[in-house]
Each structure stands twice: as structure tokens, then as C-alpha cells.
Amino acid sequence: MVLIENCPPGPLLFVINVINIICVAINLPNWRNFLPWGLGDAEKNGLLSHPLPGSLSESMPKMPSYVDFLAEHSYERSISSYYQFAFKTPSTSLGVLTTPDAMVVLLVLVLILREIKRFVLPKFSAVGRHLANISHGSEWVKSNELKVTKFGEYLYRLLFHSSVSISGIYYFCDKPWWDPARGGVANMFIDFPNQPIEVDMTWYYLIQGAYNIDAMMHLFELSFVATWRKPIAESGRIQTPLNIKWSPTCRGDFQEMAIHHIITNILVICSSHMRLTIIGSMVFMVHDVSDVPVDLSKLANFMKWKTSTTVCFVLMVIVWLVTRLGILPFYILRGIVQNAHIVYTEGVIDERFARMYTGMFVGLLVAIITLHLVWFLMLIKIGYYKVIKGEFHDLTEYKKGEKTTAPIKKDQ
Structure with missing residues (x-):
């Protein structure tokens, strides 16, 4: 048990650590000696006098790499040995995304996802074009090609979110951290950091990580158009060689989505x-389950099926409330705040690390929950448009409301 007397709060420790990293990098390891008013004086318990002991990685158990696995089992490099390492062995370096082994797999998965999208999105959009021809007519399709393209993206996201939701429920529904009778969220920290990383968890994380990286890349690809130009304009004015402009395909909630993707990937x-x-x-799991009705509502709204759109919208609001504004803040986040002390009172992690990273995680999760609240208010506004105007306007895609010439139809 590593307890620190007068340990400062997590955010301050994080600032101290950042300053220390920068000063060490510029060959100024004794930067505390130059601080005024005793801020760096450890004997006087100065505000900035609390150094972090080494690095967090030193407190973590080493996860064997593929090379370690080969040496331990006297295997040769082969497809068979890598299969045993990746799909049959728990607690390997693939379970830690910052290791070289995991980063290579993560890169491969991102490339695979992008190739899958390159292949299936045109086909999914063709399905949307066919359905729109039937329900809206060919003239609408010609003037709404962007919406037809988005139909393919909605369908792809629906299939992904449905698949990972089913997989997550199948793999993790019986785990003790979801069961209050078996300790519930306290299990997130018991025996930390020596909890085994099962193979299912390893690949669940790798696939989710690859999807989120690709989603962030795709968001910026949709939102910006970059073109090269001469450094000196015809007028003689100096200009940047790379010209970046907003794209007409930019989402209405780009700012919220960009913040969400950046925080999520961190x-x-x-x-x-x-x-x-x-x-x-x-x-x-909380995000994936709640994304399914979001995708369904977008598909139903594309088809302008009145009953289906209304049902999906109501389901989306209910699931959003239960998961993103209920389970996430009041079960998961509260569990982190109430039980994080376990990692230093019963584990091997220094209290300063625990406070610093707990504060960072709590802050990022609070930021995400705040975004969820912003989106929920946007959903309320969409519902208001439905009541007042009798139709749905997707404010997440179109900031001023969806412009459509297609009539809203009852389900056939």
C-alpha cells in the first residue's frame, strides 16, 4: 500500500507531471529549485514539490510480446504460432494498445475497415438509391445524391453497432462488474493492475479502437477540402501552399462530433x-447499444416512413436517457469516483498516479456526458419540430434543419 501524506489533487499532479516532462526534455531536471515562494520546496510541502515516482508503466505487469511468446514456448515464427498468441493466449501485448504488437494490429484493422467501407458503402448507397426511387421518385434522387450517399453510411454504422452490441452483451453480460450482487463496479479496480485481459476483451478493444480511429478520420475527411496552391498568389500576396476549406458534406454537429471523437480516442x-x-x-457497450436506435431512426427518416420514424425516434430518446444519461454517469462514472481508491489502498499503484489519472479520466468522461446532454437537447428540439411542423428535421446532419422535398409517408 503506497499512501502519500498531503497528496495534492489529481489535476495539480497532472500539471506537475507535464511541467516535469517538458523541463527534463530541455535538460532542466532541477526546475523546482528556481521556483519562488517555496513552490518547489519539498520540506515546506510546496505546491509544485510533488514529483511522480518514475512512470506508470513501471508499476504495471509486463505483457508478453509475440517475441516473448515464441521464446517461452520455443515456437518458430509462423501463422500457427501467431494464431496461438493472438487468439488463444490471454494477457498478451495485444491487450495494451500502446505496445508495438498492438499498434501494428490496430493499423491493419483500420486499413481493413477502410477497405470494407470502400467496397460496401457504394453497394449500400445503391440500395438507398433503389428504395428512394420507389418512395420519392427519380427527380428527388437526382437532387439529393448526398442523402443517398449518407444512407450507405447509416446502414454501415447500423450493422457495425448492432454487431458489436451483440458481441459485447454476449461476452460481458455475465461479468461481475455488471452485477451489483457480486460487487458491481468495484470489480473495475479489485486486483488492479493484475487483472487478466481475456482474449475476447483484447479483440473487442482492438476492433473498437480501429473503428473509432477510422470514424475520426472519416469525420475530418467529410468536413474539409484541402487543395494545393502556389505560395505566391497572382496579386503577389504570400499565401499558404495548402488551402483548407469547409466541405459541403460537413455535418451540422461537426464541433460536437470532433470533440467527442478526440476525447473518445484519448x-x-x-x-x-x-x-x-x-x-x-x-x-x-453503453455507446454502442444507444447508437443502434440512432442509426435506425436516420434510416427511417431517409425513407420518410412516418410511423417507423416516430417509433425509432421515441426508442432512441428512451435508450439515450437510460444509457448515456443514466448508466454512464450514475453507474459507471459514480463507480469510478467511489472505488478508485482501491487501486492504491489494496494494490501496488502509487497514490499520486491514481489521483492524477483518475482525475483525468473523470474529467474526460464528464466532458463526454456533457456532449451527450447537448445532443439530448438537440433531440428534444427535433421532437419539437415534429410536434409543430409534423416532420423530422435531422439537426445532427443539418444545423438549420433538413431540407427535403419528399413527402412523409406512412409505412406501407
């Missing part, structure tokens, strides 16, 4: 590095 990478995959898997 949480994915850091939670894996810090062996907090249990927490990460819980957050993944």
Missing part, C-alpha cells in the same frame, strides 16, 4: 495503456 488509448479495459468495455 480514453480508448489511455484506458488500454493503464489496464482499465473493464471501464472502457462498459463505456463502449
